Amino acid sequence: MRVALAHYLALFGFLLSVSTRAQPTAPAAPRPAHNPAWLEQLLQESGVLRRHQVGVCVADVATGQQLFGHQESQYFTPASTMKLFSLYAGLQLLPDSLPSLHYVQRPDTLLFWGTGDPTLLHGDVPSRRAFTFLQTYPGQLVYAPVPTAPVYGPGWSWDDYNYYFQPERGPLPIYGHTVRFYGRAGQPLPKVLPRFFRPLTQPAPAGMPNPAQDRVRRQEQENRFWAFPAASNWVDETPFRTSPALLLQLLQDTLRRPLTLAPLRLRPQDSVRTLRGLPVDSLYRRMLRVSDNFLAEQLLLMGASTLSNDSLSTARTIRVMQARYLRDLPDAAVWVDGSGLSRLNLVTPRALVALLLKLHQRVPEPRLLSLLAAGGGQGTLRRVYRDARGPWLWGKTGTLTNNHNLVGYLRTKSGRLLAFSFLNNNHVVPTGEVRKEMERILVQIRDRM
Structure with missing residues (x-):
């Protein structure tokens, strides 16, 4: 009797474990291992940044571990950083030409x-x-x-x-x-x-x-x-x-x-x-480096052409991407166009970093970085984030009136590649002042993390 009961209990435990494993679970947002006090202090004490909505997320590309978050789960207007979603759509849906x-x-x-x-x-x-x-x-x-x-x-x-x-x-x-x-x-x-x-x-x-x-x-x-x-x-x-x-x-x-x-x-x-x-890289490179809205919009239409022979729907491309390839983002993006021209787009800083990690897994690093604007090198970042030793930051800017964002990768002095998003919404000071403050803080991240 005791042996039979033991067998029943073992069988019940096995079935329970299988049932538990089979249940779909929502992707959990990565939590910071620690929030460096010095970085939080830089943001809190900035006379420029504390007057508007700021979201920052930083993760280690090699491990995927989030290293820092500041309002990283809040939704922001991403502007042209949405072109990174268009890039990911092209990589998933289009062939090499x-x-x-x-x-x-x-x-x-x-x-x-x-x-x-x-x-x-x-x-x-x-x-x-x-x-x-x-x-x-x-x-x-x-x-x-x-x-x-x-x-x-x-x-x-x-x-x-x-x-x-x-x-x-x-x-x-x-x-x-x-x-x-x-x-x-x-x-x-x-x-x-x-x-x-x-x-x-x-x-x-x-x-x-x-x-x-x-x-x-x-x-x-x-x-x-x-x-x-x-x-x-x-x-x-x-x-x-x-x-x-x-x-x-x-x-x-x-x-x-x-x-x-x-x-x-x-x-x-x-x-x-x-x-x-x-x-395809000839289009990706131009679209990302100079933030070409038209190329980004047409990229989503080309994605639709691979899904149907007789119609081109931006909305269909977005639906397919969200259902098939982006379900594991920590926060679902509100995604309505390819370029980021629309203020209806909404994304969280940690979702953008998760997308950067997916891009890095999908594309060899040298190719991926070559598609982006480079600090002190080319594209929208050619006059900022300079260093005599060469590029250390690669990214995609996103600017609308009263909004300025930067999402990308940076190489620290210790050699780590970090993925980051730095979003600024509803600022009333000139964009140049926001950009200078962002650069000051990102240089500190490069030097100290």
Whole structure:
């Protein structure tokens, strides 16, 4: 009897342990092993930082252990540091080269549509792969628009439509969806590229209001551009209004051959193919180093093109990433766009550090650091975080009015690589003052941790 009872108890204990192991558990936020008093004191005693919301998280990359946290579980507006989420989406969803076009070959006809690839005749990361493919195809060209995310993301500022940092999103961008202007002192009209927009550019009428001191002003709902006189040479870049009809005109103008616009209707016998373009790192590097919003937005659309052949949805890419690859973040991100232009995005400092750790596991360290801006080296950090011995900090900045953030990696004097997030929201002093205080504290972290 006692033996039987012992067997029953052992069996019950085994089943209980198996049942317990099988239950899903929510990922726990890493807790600091210790909070260095000197670092907390630096933050608390800063006359600049104590007047606004500050969140800091620091972890050891080698062990994943959190070393310091200050409001690390609070949600902040991340601004362009959201591009690190876009990078992670690209790494998970895209192959080694960008998908440039989807197409179907039929007798004497090529039916093609966009994947969101932004590099077609782009001014900074130009690719001619799709251009050459379309230009040399022997049959008729038929372009099919596909359902795509709205041209502007949720929560974007409507009155930024005129500025280079907010081009419209689209399935098959051309020229980066911007017009480039090259003005000369004393000349009434600048040089205009692409040339298609020259007839649409005129000198600004005398007395036309220009409170923002713009070089070029576009009519809000149409592609008419006003150029203001200047006493010195200048360069400007202004987004144009997009549409399938305009894309067809621009393609015909540059390819020098006719195209037809038609709905996308696939037949059972159609074989959908993908034309490959530039290596992905050429886009990642430009997007992260100079914080290119347009490339980040299009990156999420390209991710969507790998999930569906006939539609491009930013929201779908975000849902898939959160469900498949980001469930173990300590705090779920409120993620609505690819660039961070929207103030609807919300992330905690410790979630950003957890993302940095995932990126470091996913990408070899030399490649990962080469994609980011480097202190005293290149990109948005080229004038700050300098050291005569070479770069010691690599990261992604995020700046909106009254918000300035920095997320990345730093190498300590002892040789450790640390992942950190340093978020500043709702400051009212000039951004330069916040940046200087951040640098003072991050130098202390480099020297003392």
